[in-house]
Amino acid sequence: MPRLCETQRAFAEAVTEGWPQAVVTMIAPEASALRSVALYRRLIRNNYVQVLKITYPVLHRFVGEQYFGIVARGYIRRHPSTSGDLFTYGRHLSVFLHELQVSSLLVELARLEWACHEIHQAADSTPVSQEHIQAIASVDSSRVTVRFHEATRLLSFPIPVHRVWLALQPDAPADKVVDLPLPEEETSVVVTRVCGKVQVTPLAKPDYLMLEALSQGADLASVEWIAIESDLEFDFQRLWATVLNLSLISGFSVKETS
């Protein structure tokens, strides 16, 4: 009699590798063992394809059922699940697509969709208050850094994917036409959650660079200097309005003076 762990390993080998030789000897002959294993293979695979469709609805809509199914099956073979929590399944799809050398639009759409997926359930935090903002205004800006909200992702793409992503939303009109070439200034976005709903907002390149520097721990004075160096007319009021409207930051830190 095989030990329980041997039975489980033989079943796993049959389902994942398609090698049912070991497991069929363990299955009672009342039903075809090969048919049983084939049914499990199908149910397990379909479950993962369904999970990927839910996580990547725009990509699914963009490439269609058949192509998505081929990609998904390849992904499932390459990246087996390692958790009982399926929320984390599919995180490597953009890398997988990149390795397949498919259009970079698909790769970047997948990257944007994974960010949306993560932001949907990212930790809550209280937006910074007006009082706090006013208080920080009187502090030397070279001592001030900002803390970004957990539900914030800054993304930059080699191509402008935001407009394609927008046109393929479930509530977008089916006959919507996306003009090509896409505007090159739309290569950066910030993904946030506003009132519980994931929101993707395009950013001008200088805004993205400022926010990226802040998110990496640069102080406000350094970021202002970067902005002025690149554009003497850079409008900080507008950038702060964007930051506050989208609740991108959850607080400030003030470095001690030495």
Add this chain to the structure above:
Amino acid sequence: MSFQFPAPIPAQAGIGLRSHHFREILEAPPPVAWMETHPENYFGEGGAPLRILERIRARYPLSFHGVGLSLGSTDPVDHAHLDKLKSLIDRFEPAFVSEHLSWCSVGGRFFNDLLPLPYTPESLDHVCSRIEEVQDALKRPLLIENITRYLTWRDSTVPEGEFMAKAAQRTGCGILLDLNNVYVNAVNFHLDPLDVLRAIPAQAVWEIHLAGFDRVGRWLVDTHGQVVYPEVWSLYQWAIDHFGPRPTLIEWDTNMPPLVVLVDQAKQAGAILGGCHAAAL
């Protein structure tokens, strides 16, 4: 939000809570006695799902029905998973916490499906020790649910009903009796569904599940994508007469219909439960 006491689940009919119905439920809370959900859907750290569950929990008794613990696996228990489950239990205080009598991982690889155990003394020892480990960690009894299977292990020597009854007796866990699964297995393997039910003591049955199945080739497959079939309603009537009224859930996971369909199914279950009350009086 914290709840002083877990709201008990009455011996009435409830429905499975799925995100597909969130809006309908929040806008017009349906007349059902309780709701059940998969805790893994709320393992995220924040966002709308948790806030919605708080609002629903404030109105309905809740049950957690896990799918990812891999109770029968020979891998070590995933304590990260267990910790997330425990913190969700502490936050929402569900009246029941259930898992499947199955396995879904080996060698660190997950299949995220409900795979059958061989019903052997070795499996029974193994699964009982795992149930005890989980119950110790959660500091509460677990319910274990019978699954559908599409194979029979050659070395299974213990009948399914007896296996479940022994697991409940040895660990103090309850049984979540899925009657659709009992029926599907009986048809697929030419068994008498009552053999399973008769082997289970009434006091071990804490909850009942009802659902629909689909036919795939020669198999009936437990898809949770149809209304409850007449044959399963008959089995339910038998079970309620035999075990007495039990909290009963209408499960639906694929091919999601409007909420009213689930509510109607819950009313049908309620009529059978109510009939049993009347007979008892």
